[in-house]
Amino acid sequence: MSAAELFCGQQTVFAAIVGKPNVGKSTLLNRMIGAKIAITSPRPQTTRNRIMGVVTHGEKQYVFLDTPGFHLPKTKLGEHMVKSVRDSVADIDCALFVTYPKETLDEIETQLLAELKTAGTPVILVMNKADTLSSKAKGEKFIEALCALYPFCGSVIVSALDGTGMQELTAELDKHASEGPHLFPDDTLTDIPEKVIVAELIREKLLLNLFDELPHGCAVSVERFKERMDKPLIDIDAEILCEKESHKGMIIGKKGAMLKKIGSEARADIEDFLDCRVNLKLWVKVREDWRNKESVIKTLGYT
Ligand SMILES: Nc1nc2c(ncn2[C@@H]2O[C@H](COP(=O)(O)OP(=O)(O)OP(=O)(O)O)[C@@H](O)[C@H]2O)c(=O)[nH]1
Ligand SMILES: [Mg+2]
Structure with a gap:
């Protein structure tokens, strides 16, 4: 044929x-x-x-x-x-x-x-x-x-x-x-790596839980994404980048309450998306004015 x-x-x-x-x-x-x-x-x-x-x-x-x-x-x-x-x-x-x-x-x-x-x-x-x-x-x-x-x-x-x-x-x-022939195999959903979608799901929770300009100054990158060999569980470590020390405090919240809320909401969505249990750890890091720094923008994949 x-x-x-x-x-x-x-x-x-x-x-x-x-x-x-x-x-x-x-x-x-x-x-x-x-x-x-x-x-x-x-x-x-x-x-x-x-x-x-x-x-x-x-x-x-x-x-x-x-x-x-x-x-x-x-x-x-x-x-x-x-x-x-x-x-x-x-x-x-x-x-x-x-x-x-x-x-x-x-x-x-x-x-x-x-x-x-x-x-x-x-x-x-x-x-x-x-x-x-x-x-x-x-x-x-x-x-x-x-x-x-x-x-x-x-x-x-x-x-x-x-x-x-x-x-x-x-x-x-x-x-x-x-x-003409299809551009992608018929079961394709997206070309975005799972790790990137996971980072985005965490960023979504920042957008939904934090106020004003703060979440616009946040970015998320997944630093570790590892499936356990002995059970159906994925360990995910992600870093939340923000622009100010005061923002870091707000993201973490009183006794870590806000970060915990963001983490548990994100984990539920990530588990739905990956169809697997997830152990999610979040860190917050400050990088002043990163939205104007080409090197950071590039590292985060926004180019
Ligand atoms: N009532 C109503 N709200 C909608 C509808 N579609 C989207 N929204 C809401 O509109 C808001 C913006 O939706 P998004 O899909 O994030 O909009 P977007 O155009 O992708 O936004 P950007 O990524 O910022 O450019 C969200 O709160 C959605 O729930 C709709 O058909 N009806
Ligand atoms: Mg959009």
């Missing part, structure tokens, strides 16, 4: 998920692939790196790139995050421009769309958070208003949170499918 016959009928859609911070891009990625590989939080700038998610339904393979929220960077880390958005939209079949229910586009969204237009990328408008709309008619009115501002090639109203509109979104994506 020739390669052409073997792959006959296979199709792939390669899509980047872009938009402002906090609009629900990572929640949408997780929903589309049916697994939690990207962390989410109510805070803007949760995602720091491009995250690839893959799902294969029969002959069709969908490859998504979740991206950091597009914003005006204030640190070197921010510059890398915005660059990763720009890198992600090169060579894709279409972009999913995610926003929330409203009738205008703000400056940063307009800038992002202008860049996609210059690149000639087809853009699907994804109005997320449909569950917050008082009526479907209102959502349709918003869609109409936004479509008057930009030549979107399609539009859908979805809720990444409750799954509304996923079939319609898939139908829009299908219009951009290209014929």
Whole structure:
């Protein structure tokens, strides 16, 4: 059998998920692939790196790139995050421009769309958070208003949170499918190493438990990830990096209470993800202004 016959009928859609911070891009990625590989939080700038998610339904393979929220960077880390958005939209079949229910586009969204237009990328408008709309008619009115501002090639109203509109979104994506062998084996979920997802799950708990700017100045790296030979248990040591001595105190908390809470919440998610019991140890280390230090940013894998 020739390669052409073997792959006959296979199709792939390669899509980047872009938009402002906090609009629900990572929640949408997780929903589309049916697994939690990207962390989410109510805070803007949760995602720091491009995250690839893959799902294969029969002959069709969908490859998504979740991206950091597009914003005006204030640190070197921010510059890398915005660059990763720009890198992600090169060579894709279409972009999913995610926003929330409203009738205008703000400056940063307009800038992002202008860049996609210059690149000639087809853009699907994804109005997320449909569950917050008082009526479907209102959502349709918003869609109409936004479509008057930009030549979107399609539009859908979805809720990444409750799954509304996923079939319609898939139908829009299908219009951009290209014929050819799948890009990844059909059981691929992501290309992100387990260790990195584990570090992200810990960072998610920092974002959910700490206030103001503090969690934005935190990073997590897994220093040890070792499966026991004698029983189903994985030992994980992770380091939490923060920017100030006072932040270290807040992360640890009174008598270690905060670190314990973060650790036990993270452990539960990590055990779910790895499907194995985990012995998690966390350390906190101070590295002043690391978000502006290229060497640290590089070591943490944010480049
Ligand atoms: N009500 C509602 N909330 C949602 C929906 N989708 C996401 N959210 C919430 O919106 C917040 C931001 O979600 P994320 O998926 O982290 O947003 P993001 O666009 O990836 O954010 P960044 O990574 O910071 O760019 C979280 O609190 C989500 O639970 C939705 O469909 N409805
Ligand atoms: Mg995100």
